[in-house]
Amino acid sequence: MNDYFDSRFPSVEALRAQAKKRMPGFAFDYLDGGCFSEVNLDRNTREVREVQLKPYYLRDYNGASQETELFGETYDSPFGMAPVGLQGLMWPHCCEILAQACKDHNLPFVLSTVGTASIEKISEITEGKFWFQLYHPAEPELRDKLLDRAWAAGCRTLVILADTPTFAYRPKEIKNGLSIPPRMTLRNVYQMCTHPTWSFSQLAAGAPEFQTMKPYIPKGLNMKHLGLFMNKTFSGRLNEARIQPIRDRWKGNIVIKGIVNPEDAEAAIAQGLDGLWVSNHGGRQLDSGQSTIKPLHDLSKEFKGKIKLMMDSGLRSGPDVANALASGADFTFLGRTPMYGVGALGKKGGHHTFTMLKRQLQQVMEQVACEKVSDFPQHLIEQ
Numbered sequence: 001m002n003d004y005f006d007s008r009f010p011s012v013e014a015l016r017a018q019a020k021k022r023m024p025g026f027a028f029d030y031l032d033g034g035c036f037s038e039v040n041l042d043r044n045t046r047e048v049r050e051v052q053l054k055p056y057y058l059r060d061y062n063g064a065s066q067e068t069e070l071f072g073e074t075y076d077s078p079f080g081m082a083p084v085g086l087q088g089l090m091w092p093h094c095c096e097i098l099a100q101a102c103k104d105h106n107l108p109f110v111l112s113t114v115g116t117a118s119i120e121k122i123s124e125i126t127e128g129k130f131w132f133q134l135y136h137p138a139e140p141e142l143r144d145k146l147l148d149r150a151w152a153a154g155c156r157t158l159v160i161l162a163d164t165p166t167f168a169y170r171p172k173e174i175k176n177g178l179s180i181p182p183r184m185t186l187r188n189v190y191q192m193c194t195h196p197t198w199s200f201s202q203l204a205a206g207a208p209e210f211q212t213m214k215p216y217i218p219k220g221l222n223m224k225h226l227g228l229f230m231n232k233t234f235s236g237r238l239n240e241a242r243i244q245p246i247r248d249r250w251k252g253n254i255v256i257k258g259i260v261n262p263e264d265a266e267a268a269i270a271q272g273l274d275g276l277w278v279s280n281h282g283g284r285q286l287d288s289g290q291s292t293i294k295p296l297h298d299l300s301k302e303f304k305g306k307i308k309l310m311m312d313s314g315l316r317s318g319p320d321v322a323n324a325l326a327s328g329a330d331f332t333f334l335g336r337t338p339m340y341g342v343g344a345l346g347k348k349g350g351h352h353t354f355t356m357l358k359r360q361l362q363q364v365m366e367q368v369a370c371e372k373v374s375d376f377p378q379h380l381i382e383q
């Protein structure tokens with residue numbers, strides 16, 4: 001399965017088009033959409049593609065290796081699966097499918113607190129080699145329970161989220177009345193009926209649930225009350241006082257996700273965090289925000305070598321990953337791209353997408369004569 005590749009879908013554009021056909025509209029919109037007018041969403045990919053690389057054609061060249069060391073682990077490629085909530089709503093068992101694909105490809109899988117598989121299930125699939133992204137619970141007791149569960153399950157890298165201080169304004173989700181399980185509006189029911197593969201697999205899998213959070217959700221809540229419970233349970237706004245007890249308790253690595261300016265980067269470093277993940281949540285929070293490639297480039301000038309730098313948002317291909325690495329990222333993550341893969345190809349979608357990305361990145365490395373991932377910055381043409 002590891003090198004599974006379906007040549008009908010050699011690009012993310014092909015995967016996205018197929019996913020759009022196979023997923024009900026409300027599920028596809030949730031995955032595909034951004035906030036407000038989707039300006040930031042478009043800017044992410046557009047600007048990462050403005051990066052230009054310098055090839056060396058007459059250099060001695062000994063071949064390319066994508067192996068990348070991060071926090072003591074050596075991964076097969078310099079990219080991983082970003083945390084995505086409600087994955088099972090977009091495709092049945094999507095969370096488990098992508099965790100398995102990451103395990104088989106030796107790539108990091110990051111489980112969201114609001115994922116549809118539990119910490120323990122993902123630990124079983126990945127044999128304990130997974131990362132956990134914590135949405136910040138308002139109650140310290142719940143926070144500590146989640147941290148202890150993740151640690152006991154083998155997780156050693158924790159991701160805390162800085163870029164969701166408030167609920168996003170996403171017109172498509174508002175219109176679709178998105179919830180878990182999906183609301184039975186006439187429109188949503190029609191969309192399910194016209195996407196039988198999705199609906200039958202969803203029936204077989206059972207309605208998606210917030211498996212990690214399940215023990216803490218009072219039984220029998222209707223949708224409205226579940227929404228209120230989640231609102232009350234998580235307090236998105238992080239600050240130094242909220243980070244400190246996490247740093248004190250978590251003995252592994254802590255990565256802070258959503259950092260896009262040097263002031264926040266300095267504060268994170270001062271608190272003893274181990275990684276900065278430059279992200280704008282895939283254009284889902286702040287429409288007038290920068291694309292991530294720009295702050296990545298600036299932050300890498302100041303912080304590369306002092307702390308691990310990761311980046312996501314807008315990466316859709318091997319060349320996009322190459323451009324991020326050349327701009328200073330030590331490692332990259334993708335959210336939508338592997339999800340489109342699963343929407344298009346179901347169980348095989350994760351394997352296909354990771355094989356595709358590896359092949360594409362390999363071609364770029366061989367073309368520009370880059371032997372190691374850490375050599376990419378030597379190929380950047382400063383603009």
Ligand SMILES: Cc1cc2nc3c(=O)[nH]c(=O)nc-3n(C[C@H](O)[C@H](O)[C@H](O)COP(=O)(O)O)c2cc1C
Binds near residue numbers: 030086281313335
């Ligand atoms: C449908 C969807 C759900 C997401 N849910 C979460 C989440 O639960 N936690 C989180 O930290 N980030 C979440 N993200 C953001 C991703 O982790 C990542 O930052 C983003 O998808 C990167 O952009 P890309 O999709 O362009 O690759 C979500 C993104 C999408 C598309």
